[in-house]
Amino acid sequence: MNLRRLLAMAFKETLQIWRDPRSLAIALLMPAMQMGLLGYGVSLDIKRVPLCVNDQENSQLSRTLVQKFVASDWFRIAETLPDERAVRGAMDRGACAGALTIPVNFSRTLTTTGTASVQVVFDATDANTTDIAIGYAQGAVALANQDVASQWLSGHGATAVLTGTVDLEPRVWFNEGLDSRNFIIPGVVAIILGLVGAQLTSLTVSREWERGTMEQLISTPVAALEVMLGKLIPYFLIGLFDAAFCLCTAAFWFQVPFRGGIGTLVLTTALFTLVVLGIGYLVSVRIRSQLGASQIALMLTMLPITLLSGYTFPLDQMPGPIRAVSLVVYARYYVSILRSVFLKGSGVGQLALPILALVLYAGAIIWIAARAFRKRLD
């Protein structure tokens, strides 16, 4: 290892980055665009679910019930349907996510038998949204029931002493408003860094092969390790810049509560950047055509990072073998670190396990990549 040769290599790589301003612009602007698009676009807050209403009775009671669905922004009325047959058409067209049907004898059935049912048909294609919407519908009916019950009791001159009631006191910790943005944005930062990093380095060696400059590089006295470090240093700086930008946007623009320490954040971010760049470099060394390298890099990063990192889909709900696969998805450690540092304010001590995983990962990748590059032409 020779410092002069290492610096020369880093200088050459920097020059190359500098001379391709379009790629540099993409590397610097991409995180900004992605933060904007994903930060705003990624939301699971389901509100104002479009509801079609088929009120066959149209009484005061039925209108009160419909009103409860629209209250608190759970549902909005998309269409009023004339009869039950129209429900199918509306669902097929996708005009609404749910259709409420109130039967003709609704009020009379309720007062004579003490109970009456209304039906809500849901387009359950999106099971998650439906699950939440069913919860909302139950909430709306419960609200209506409070009104109905108190009217009924006062109408009969009775005072209610109901036994057996439980007052549920839910407390939500770490993300008090259940704002999905606070949950997802730290993950978005990890995704963007993972993608940018792999994109930066995954063509750096195969490009030399394809352009024919590898022969020149091999004829110089530079050592394999110096090539690797020299190539990684400038990208590492770009990666750190991108990371700082994304993290600041998350904390200051999107106002995700930041409760942890800056030191923990810097340490883990640097580690993660190293892992990501190392993976890109490894792909680049192994695959000599730029097309092949880019396909492998894309395949190794985009979907695994988005689907197996726990950034949207909770890892603990996946089947065992898939959970085992997710252990090699390095982004999962960084996603959980970022989330804990931001929302829970965890320090290095509590995060020892994921940090250790990242350290091991970085070490292994760098070691393999250093050995994979041979200064030989065949």
Add this chain to the structure above:
Amino acid sequence: MFERLYVMLMKEFLELRRDRWALFRLVVPLLIQMVVFGYAATFTVSHVATAVLDLDQSQASRELVSHFVATGRFDVVDVAGSQDRITSDIDSGRAVVAVVIHAGFARMLWNGQGAPLQVVVDGTNSNTALIALGYISQIVTQFQASNTIQSLSTRGGAAPLTISITLQPRPWFNEGLNDRWFFIPGVIGTLTLIQVVSLTAFAVVREREVGTLEQIMVSPIRPFEFILGKTVPFFLIGLGDVALVTAVGILWFRIPFVGSPTTMLLGATLFLLAALGLGLLLSTLSRTQQQAFALQFFLVNPLFILSGFAFPIAAMPQALQWFTLINPLRYFLVVIRAVFLKGIGIADLWPQLGAMALLGLAMLTLSILRFRNSLD
């Protein structure tokens, strides 16, 4: 014209055949991804790690806890001895939900005061937390219902104390609310998009970088024929991809396919045209493969995230909703989900199909124009 096009196609297929690993790279990763992501993409909330602190130790409190366990939604991972233990369970992530039953729960339940039940939920994952809270309130409602009847019968009252409306939720198209049925069609569309765009994004720029574009320029081939020659092989590959992953979805994941294969084929064809157009446009916009690659990374991820794959488009800000109108994946996901689960046909899906056709035409035309410009 046909002769030149034929020669161009031969050249493309030859190039594919020369690449020994091409077939392997096209099929194996696709299959692996389909299976892994088919299992990974789920919002299901079940077996949530739950800590219980029962300070009442009464029959009622034990019954309440058993109501939680009976649903299969909550697994008791820790029977805590103190409030501090509950705090550390949630802090460390050992438990996501904590149920705290205070002393005097049973007494307050029976004398009509309303027994307080404290539930702590880790809101880090807001979606899981929201759904878990919904389940918890259902469980509590059931518990109340069973106890109200009990208390009524012990008092010998026969008349209904109060009246109530009941809700009958009927989830159509997916009665079991199985969210794999929702996500797997989405995975099919996404994998196809990524595969096709990543193949075509390099199509033109590679010729430029390797230096063979000059040779093509001096040949009598026209820009239109050149782009078409680049499109057809990738279109066939894309169609094969769709067939392959759809087969995995139906045969392996057992997703019902109630619609017509013709609608699916039409949807896939139009979607592939749009995806190919996008890839070629990227290719003509880049000078080096590095740029094409970066552009593709830069575009495909937002297309995927902003397609309604997991995040409802209705939950996005208005400006972004407009942006999704130029996203072909958005339309294809509607079509593919509708064909799989709803079984509706072209009569209901024409807006989506039309939009994809327009997008495809626009992008292919743009890339031909761009290519012609770059020739001068």
